[in-house]
Amino acid sequence: MKILVRNLERSVTEAELxxxxxxxxxxxxxxxxxxxxxxxxxxxxxxxxxNPREAIKAIKGLNTLKVKGAGIRVKAAEEKPQA
Known part of the structure; x- marks a missing residue:
């Protein structure tokens, strides 16, 4: 399952994510x-x-969590329609 994480502080690295x-x-x-x-x-x-079950737990557990002072937004990513 693909998860979108928004409102990341600009210094957050892929390793931290x-x-x-x-x-x-x-x-x-x-x-x-x-x-x-x-x-x-x-x-x-x-x-x-x-694992979709683990992904849903992560979304619920991390949405609105403060990371480096910014409240992150976590949700399931919407698939792009195929052109």
């Missing part, structure tokens, strides 16, 4: 989206968790 989700179960990937020009975080990222 991974550590946040690890207690909830298996994490396949953690990606912080970067701006192509500035190479700085855009303030959001994606987590991929293979």
């Amino acid at each position: 991974l550590e946040l989700f690890k207690p909830y179960g298996t994490v396949e990937s953690a990606v912080v989206v970067m701006d192509a020009e500035t190479k700085k975080s855009k303030g959001f990222g994606f987590i991929e968790m293979p």
Whole structure:
């Protein structure tokens, strides 16, 4: 299951994002989206968790949690329609 994490403090790294989700179960990937020009975080990222039950626990457990002073928003990512 793909999870969207918004409102990330700009200094949060992919490793820190991974550590946040690890207690909830298996994490396949953690990606912080970067701006192509500035190479700085855009303030959001994606987590991929293979087990939907663990992913839902992570969403419920981490939504609105304060990370580096910013309350993060965590929800299931919506699949992009195929063009």
